[in-house]
Amino acid sequence: MEAQFLMFLALAAVALAASVMVITRRNLVHSALYLIVTFFAVAAIYVLLHAEFLGVVQLLVYAGGIMVLFLFVILLVERPGTGPAGKPMRWHAAASGVLTLLVAAILGAHFLRSGMAPPGGTAVLGASGGNLETVSLALFRNYLLPFEVVSVLLLVALVGAIVLARPRA
Amino acid sequence: MSETLLRFVVVPVAQIAVVIAALLLIVVYLVLLERKINAFMQVRLGPRRVGWHGLLQTVADVIKLFTKEDITPRHVDRLVFLLAPVVIILPALAAFAVIPFSGGSFRVGSVGVRAWISDVNVGLLYLLAITSLGVFGVVMAGWSSNSKYPMLGGLRSAAQMVSYEVPLGLSVVSILMLAGTASLVGIVQAQESAGRWFLFWTPYPQILGLFLYFVSGVAETNRLPFDLPEAENELVAGFHTEYSGMKFAFFFLAEYINMVLVGCLVAVLFFGGWLPVTFGIPGLREPLSNFFPFWGGAGAMLTGFFWFGLKVFLVLFLYLWMRATYPRYRYDQLMRLGWKVFIPLGLGHVMVTALAILVRRG
Known part of the structure; x- marks a missing residue:
């Protein structure tokens, strides 16, 4: 249990760090590649929760399918080293900050009120x-x-x- | 403690080491085989200078690649450029984690050793997912090189690999339906208990499925006649034009490992994996599935390796034969074949298989 928790922490840290890189990189291709890292870490967390099917499908659909199309489109419209993002609108940062806080508050309140789900255990999945x-x-x-x-x-x-x-x- | 250590650390690590070492050796001689078969089909002798009949030619080539100057051009995107060869070879190797190479088992102390690294119940999906990641290596190499030909090669290969993944998956779906499990070991066992390979399954033999799978597999591995991502006379060397030395060797290695992977999968899905070739004669099955009965499970495993290796070799030979025979497809022809011929054929194949299963159940 302890080892599982430590592994979860490591994977979650990777997922979060990669997500931050996705939104801070100026280069679109780098952003897309970091997004793949995020998908990988999330898939690994699914596997850790004994949801192997979900983990594999996450890789197959998001990493293997959708991200390839993303990259394909980015490659068609942009050359490396060029293409800075457009200038951010003045109210853009403030609005996104408020929205982020709002979502975090709603989700946090929901989590605090709903408590832990009862553990299903691996027996449920293994049985059938x-x-x-x-x-x-x-x-x-x-x-x-x-x-x-x-x-x-x-x-x-x-x-x-x-x-x-x-x-x- | 020591048993846990043996079961979860020593045995798996040993298995992984054996598989990777065997793969590298196989690739070295696959390259030589390719040159020899090409030479034979073009009435030449092929490499003969290094070693007896050129047996050490590829070893010499590998040493050359190791010692060559490794150039990183100045205009590339460094991080992505360095990562691309790693990204292309990791999925190729990771896919072998679920391949069952043989049946039988033997014991080391109290731990049973089987001829596969792991048996996952979503094995087939894992394979599809892992192999679909190989395309990132190609796209990353093509983009980060920051030059015309790699870029075009990368774009071509992204389109090609995404297109042919669909018929590949469709031909696998019918195998899933026949076996009722996505575990590769389970698929071979289903063919064992059915008494025939899925290729000869009644009432609807999976010949079309094998055709779809193999041709899509050739397209996925970027081999002739579908090697457009690296078409020499149009794109210099396609996505790996700017790579040299060991980084180039990684792309080369990944291509051949993927060929071996397609061979292994054709053997497992359609040719009954490690099951012996009996031509449907019932009495032959017992003696042919264990050449060394006095060694018990280990003997069965060795015999399984032989049959499995034979089937994989046949598929690889077909690869090389095609390479020496067919000219390269044109890009629009390739796309038309994939989307307008193979995907409808694959969908139809899945439906006919479903109907045949219903008919068989009565």
Whole structure:
């Protein structure tokens, strides 16, 4: 338990440090690369919580899929060493500071009031054939409708993107 | 304490060391094999000067690469430029953590040793996730070099690897459905209890799946006829143009390790992993799955290595054969093949497999 907690602290520190680097780097490609580090640390935390499936999918979807597209787009629009971000608007910093404090306050209050979740333990996951089966049963049996709604939403977004990108005849 | 130490530290570390050492040795001779097969197909002799029939040629090449001057051009983005070779080789090596090389087991003291480093219940997904990270090395190298040809190579390879990951995943989905598990050990065991490899699965043999997997695998590893990211006559050397010495060797090494990985996966997913080749004759299975019955589990493991190695060798030979045979694809042809042919074929393949499973259950 002690070792697990120490590992969590290390991973959380990596995730936080990398996130700070994401928003402070001037170079977009560096930001994107630090974001991958963040995803890695979060995936490792999932694995630490015995949610291997979630951890692997986090890597597969975010690091392996989405970030490649991010990088691809950045590479197409920018050359290394160039492209400073636009000048920040005067009220930008103040507004984002207020918003950050607000979100932190709401989340903090929620966490303080709700208390710890009861530990599920690894027995729950191990019992019915592991992560993969548990997750897929929940997804396709109990939450099939929301799952399908989300996939239709993604399809609509895809079609919309293609329509927007097509040259007008 | 000492048993815990043996089970969780000594045995895994020894396994990892053996796998990495074996991989490096295999890559060295794979390069030589490639040159020899290329030479044979072009009616040449190939390397013959260093060692008997050129057996030490690649060893000499490795020494040359080690001792070459390692140049870092002045205009590069230093950190990313130095990290790129590491980023490309780490996923290639990490993927081997879940490959089951053979069956059988033997005991060291009270600890059983198997022929795989770990058996994860999300093994196949882990593989897809880890191998999809290799593309970052290529993109990082292409971008940080800050020069035209690497940039174009990096862009090409990002598009190519993302495109071909989809049919690759689709051909794996049908294997998942047949095996009912994502553990690679479980997949081989499912083929063992079914009595036939998934390639010959009835009523719908996975021949199309193998075709999709192998061709997408060739595209993912940037090998001919899909080696557009490093097309010499258009892009000098593509994404690794600016690299020299050992940094270049890392890219080279990663490419060949990935080839071996595709070979291992084809063997596990379609050819029944370490199971013997019996041509469907039932009596052959027992004697062929253990050549050294007097050694028990260790004998079974050695025999498994032989069959597994044979299957991987066949796949690698196919790689080299294709290299010596086909010309390079054009970029638009490559994209058309991926998106308009392979993805629809893959989707159809998954549906037909699902139907066949329903038919089989009756």
